[in-house]
Amino acid sequence: MSVLESAQALAFVLLVVFLSYILVILVPFLRRKPDPEGDPDSFSWHVFIPCRDEEVVIGETLGLLRKQFPEAHVWVVDDDSDDATADIVDAASLRDSMIHLVRRRRPLARTGKGDALNAAYRTLDDWLPAGVDRSSVIVLVVDADGHLADNAFRQAAGPLAFGDPEVGAAQTAVWMSNLEDPSLEGGTGLQRLKKSFGRYLVLMQDMEFRTTIAAMQSLRRHTLTVGLGGNGQFTRLSALDVIAKTSGQPWHGALLEDYELAIHIMLGGYKTVYMHDTHVAQEALPDLRRLLTQRTRWCHGGMQCSVYLKRIFESPYFSNVGAIESSYFLVQPFIQILGLVLWPTLFITMVAQGSLTMGSFGAWISAAWFIIPLIFATGVLPFALWGLVYRKQVTPEKNFMLGVLWGFGYWLYMYQNYVTVLRATYRLITGRQGWAKTRRNQEADVKLLAKEA
Numbered sequence: 116m117s118v119l120e121s122a123q124a125l126a127f128v129l130l131v132v133f134l135s136y137i138l139v140i141l142v143p144f145l146r147r148k149p150d151p152e153g154d155p156d157s158f159s160w161h162v163f164i165p166c167r168d169e170e171v172v173i174g175e176t177l178g179l180l181r182k183q184f185p186e187a188h189v190w191v192v193d194d195d196s197d198d199a200t201a202d203i204v205d206a207a208s209l210r211d212s213m214i215h216l217v218r219r220r221r222p223l224a225r226t227g228k229g230d231a232l233n234a235a236y237r238t239l240d241d242w243l244p245a246g247v248d249r250s251s252v253i254v255l256v257v258d259a260d261g262h263l264a265d266n267a268f269r270q271a272a273g274p275l276a277f278g279d280p281e282v283g284a285a286q287t288a289v290w291m292s293n294l295e296d297p298s299l300e301g302g303t304g305l306q307r308l309k310k311s312f313g314r315y316l317v318l319m320q321d322m323e324f325r326t327t328i329a330a331m332q333s334l335r336r337h338t339l340t341v342g343l344g345g346n347g348q349f350t351r352l353s354a355l356d357v358i359a360k361t362s363g364q365p366w367h368g369a370l371l372e373d374y375e376l377a378i379h380i381m382l383g384g385y386k387t388v389y390m391h392d393t394h395v396a397q398e399a400l401p402d403l404r405r406l407l408t409q410r411t412r413w414c415h416g417g418m419q420c421s422v423y424l425k426r427i428f429e430s431p432y433f434s435n436v437g438a439i440e441s442s443y444f445l446v447q448p449f450i451q452i453l454g455l456v457l458w459p460t461l462f463i464t465m466v467a468q469g470s471l472t473m474g475s476f477g478a479w480i481s482a483a484w485f486i487i488p489l490i491f492a493t494g495v496l497p498f499a500l501w502g503l504v505y506r507k508q509v510t511p512e513k514n515f516m517l518g519v520l521w522g523f524g525y526w527l528y529m530y531q532n533y534v535t536v537l538r539a540t541y542r543l544i545t546g547r548q549g550w551a552k553t554r555r556n557q558e559a560d561v562k563l564l565a566k567e568a
Contacts (some may be wrong), residue, residue, distance in 0.1 A: 283387065
């Protein structure tokens with residue numbers, strides 16, 4: 116077999132795997148049924164909020180959390196902020212004994228989100244009275260801009276979540292909170308175009324989380340390999356204790372500390388579950404540069420977590436199908452890198468050989484016309500179909516053709532993955548471990564106004 120034939124065979128295998136995966140995540144997602152709820156009074160609740168320069172959002176988040184869930188203690192970890200974050204939280208804690216400020220100082224601070232969460236874990240461990248049933252203590256991690264649905268605790272207390280003693284962690288669905296952001300409306304000329312692009316990015320992120328990622332998580336409910344996110348992440352304290360006992364601390368050093376935690380929870384013998392019927396709302400990023408920075412960190416962190424592949428396949432707590440699903444997720448960035456080389460090379464070689472054989476490029480096109488619909492069916496449709504799924508499940512009142520348009524927009528949006536995987540690979544190869552905080556939209560607006568002034 117020639118090199119070209121080998122490359123074609125590899126490309127065919129990768130294509131079949133990819134299309135099969137799309138089908139496998141789509142079917143359970145479309146067929147899922149609502150989950151039952153439980154009694155939150157069966158548990159005690161503690162919310163961890165890691166903060167670094169979050170003065171623009173933390174006050175509102177604290178107020179909403181305390182109003183929605185008065186039974187929950189809120190632990191805000193100030194990671195040595197340069198702004199008034201700590202002052203805002205400190206003032207709130209004087210008014211409300213259920214709010215607690217955990218201070219970190221440089222040089223020990225600003226070493227990653229995982230370290231900030233470990234500080235909150237240690238503080239909670241010291242605060243809890245001896246003899247407390249730690250399996251009934253639930254820790255929830257939300258971002259400083261995270262707004263939970265009112266039924267979050269009821270869903271988490273349900274029989275399919277922490278009502279099952281084998282469940283160690285649960286992840287809510289994620290929605291975008293700024294779909295109707297008025298600051299992205301109006302303007303003239305270039306400014307109007309920039310705002311329109313910002314609205315497009317916000318919509319695509321909402322579609323991504325509420326369709327593709329939600330469908331992946333729905334599949335993982337069956338393979339028992341649900342991944343955790345950094346926002347809307349529930350964990351049983353006793354499960355965190357197991358990780359701390361065996362590995363030193365619950366959260367570790369990967370830039371994708373949430374998925375890394377999920378791996379440790381599963382390696383510890385606990386289940387992780389996905390709760391689609393509740394959600395946490397967070398800001399989408401209307402700026403491409405900030406979006407690429409965020410996604411590069413996520414991709415880099417996922418690549419770091421690939422070191423757990425051996426332990427996953429050796430673990431008695433991962434089923435065969437669970438190990439395969441987890442490994443596919445972990446090696447996906449490396450497959451994308453391979454695809455960046457493989458697909459253009461195959462296409463160019465095929466066109467060149469076909470043109471030489473047929474006598475001209477035009478003659479080859481007329482004979483190989485079927486390649487165009489094939490490219491559409493395999494390269495466009497698997498992404499574009501999520502626009503129709505999103506319209507049906509989120510905005511059924513919208514026009515069908517708008518769902519089609521959204522689908523093509525989503526196909527284009529997904530190309531940012533190739534940029535982020537290249538950047539993440541470079542960072543991995545060069546050994547860069549820096550953690551770049553993504554600026555909040557209000558911060559970016561203030562910076563832009565100051566620049567314009």
